[in-house]
Amino acid sequence: MVRISKILVANRGEIALRIIRACQEMGISTVAVHSTADADAMHVRMADESVCIGPPTAALSYLSTASIISACEISGAEAVHPGYGFLSENAEFAEILEDHGLRFIGPSAEHIRLMGDKIAARNAMSRLGVPCVPGSNGCLNNLDSARRAAREVGYPVIIKASAGGGGRGMKLARNDDELDTAFSSARSEAMAAFGNDELYLEKYLAKPRHIEIQVFGDGRGRAVHLGERDCSIQRRHQKLMEEAPAPGMDPETRARIGAICTAAIADIDYAGAGTIEFLYDQGEFSFIEMNTRLQVEHPVTECVYHVDLVKEQIRVAGGEGMTLEQDRLELIGHAVEARINAESLPDFTPCPGRVTTFHAPGGLGVRFDSALYQGCTIPPYYDSLVGKLIVHGTDRKAALARLSRALREMVVDGIQTTAPLFDQLLREDDIRTGNYDIHWLNRWLAETS
Numbered sequence: 001m002v003r004i005s006k007i008l009v010a011n012r013g014e015i016a017l018r019i020i021r022a023c024q025e026m027g028i029s030t031v032a033v034h035s036t037a038d039a040d041a042m043h044v045r046m047a048d049e050s051v052c053i054g055p056p057t058a059a060l061s062y063l064s065t066a067s068i069i070s071a072c073e074i075s076g077a078e079a080v081h082p083g084y085g086f087l088s089e090n091a092e093f094a095e096i097l098e099d100h101g102l103r104f105i106g107p108s109a110e111h112i113r114l115m116g117d118k119i120a121a122r123n124a125m126s127r128l129g130v131p132c133v134p135g136s137n138g139c140l141n142n143l144d145s146a147r148r149a150a151r152e153v154g155y156p157v158i159i160k161a162s163a164g165g166g167g168r169g170m171k172l173a174r175n176d177d178e179l180d181t182a183f184s185s186a187r188s189e190a191m192a193a194f195g196n197d198e199l200y201l202e203k204y205l206a207k208p209r210h211i212e213i214q215v216f217g218d219g220r221g222r223a224v225h226l227g228e229r230d231c232s233i234q235r236r237h238q239k240l241m242e243e244a245p246a247p248g249m250d251p252e253t254r255a256r257i258g259a260i261c262t263a264a265i266a267d268i269d270y271a272g273a274g275t276i277e278f279l280y281d282q283g284e285f286s287f288i289e290m291n292t293r294l295q296v297e298h299p300v301t302e303c304v305y306h307v308d309l310v311k312e313q314i315r316v317a318g319g320e321g322m323t324l325e326q327d328r329l330e331l332i333g334h335a336v337e338a339r340i341n342a343e344s345l346p347d348f349t350p351c352p353g354r355v356t357t358f359h360a361p362g363g364l365g366v367r368f369d370s371a372l373y374q375g376c377t378i379p380p381y382y383d384s385l386v387g388k389l390i391v392h393g394t395d396r397k398a399a400l401a402r403l404s405r406a407l408r409e410m411v412v413d414g415i416q417t418t419a420p421l422f423d424q425l426l427r428e429d430d431i432r433t434g435n436y437d438i439h440w441l442n443r444w445l446a447e448t449s
């Protein structure tokens with residue numbers, strides 16, 4: 001296979017920059033695409049070339065397969081990196097690219113499709129020996145089957161959309177009555193959000209942590225894992241702060257779950273980066289879903305394993321093969337990521353606008369992945385994430401002290417951000433000691449508001 005020499009980045013914001021940076025270091029030319037709202041965006045400035053692909057509405061620009069393919073043809077790009085969100089988990093997009101002789105930097109369309117259907121993913125993972133959250137076998141066709149499944153699994157249960165994502169459409173039910181309402185509202189929400197109303201249910205775990213395993217496959221039966229990330233600090237099922245390794249995780253448990261995950265993805269010849277998400281409760285891992293793309297929080301893993309996951313994705317997609325080897329992956333220190341969203345507190349209302357003053361934090365062990373610059377405008381049309389402050393330290397305590405220092409150094413004026421929230425969180429004993437579960441932040445927000 002010929003090495004990739006030009007990549008089109010089908011994304012915006014910090015992740016587009018992240019990919020462009022990797023390409024530049026590999027000597028690969030880059031093409032940015034942008035909507036009219038992003039004409040002055042940093043990713044457009046940093047790429048070698050750029051193509052405007054449509055109006056602000058994402059459906060007509062960043063989600064437009066036809067426009068992206070045209071941009072590849074105009075620019076001569078040979079491959080597309082989708083980043084996360086947008087078209088990153090769209091199997092049809094990956095297929096159409098291949099049909100046009102373009103390479104999709106990610107796993108096969110078949111694997112994207114399999115893991116995008118959460119019912120099929122649960123079945124596949126369970127067959128591959130990965131422990132799953134107890135739940136319904138397959139799709140819930142009607143309220144009766146939902147009731148039967150809920151009684152079998154035992155209340156409380158959580159109803160989920162098979163095509164779900166982004167924490168949307170999940171409904172909790174503690175008894176038959178609640179199940180009736182949860183079932184019909186989950187069904188209509190799923191239809192509206194994903195155009196697919198297939199539902200399934202799982203046992204609702206009371207106090208689990210969200211722990212995910214970073215995996216990587218070469219597409220030819222070899223796979224590695226890069227340990228875990230703890231992403232339990234969430235609001236409305238959306239992650240706000242992530243860390244690697246998970247507080248208190250011992251090397252034996254990591255090796256055990258890592259081996260289960262690598263065996264599973266090696267078995268299916270998975271290619272590229274993937275994340276197997278689990279709920280972790282009383283020493284037990286239970287699979288919830290697999291994301292077939294780079295995660296927002298991938299930098300914490302990069303920091304502790306000293307790897308570049310984007311370069312590795314490009315090498316695998318380009319046929320150069322995977323350079324990662326399990327025996328040579330060594331976990332060093334501790335890394336934490338704080339998501340800086342353009343949102344005003346305490347309600348987390350999106351807060352687009354013009355950034356009047358900006359100063360990026362820096363110094364030893366600080367990485368700030370962001371597309372912000374002084375004078376830039378945050379448009380109202382897209383995700384509110386505007387930066388990721390990632391710190392690495394010799395241990396958890398050192399990493400948290402560094403995060404606190406870096407937050408003090410960061411200046412983003414003109415818009416409101418979630419940065420002040422982390423100052424407060426870092427003062428909490430539970431955060432300092434790593435004593436939290438997926439509901440901790442919601443409880444804390446309710447108590448402190």
Ligand code: ADP
Nearest residue numbers: 164165166167168202203204205210237288438
């Ligand atoms: P999505 O794909 O929409 O993000 P996930 O299945 O990954 O949905 O779940 C997102 C979050 O919802 C999890 O991180 C966790 O906080 C919560 N959650 C999911 N399943 C359960 C469950 N069975 N019990 C308790 N909480 C859950």
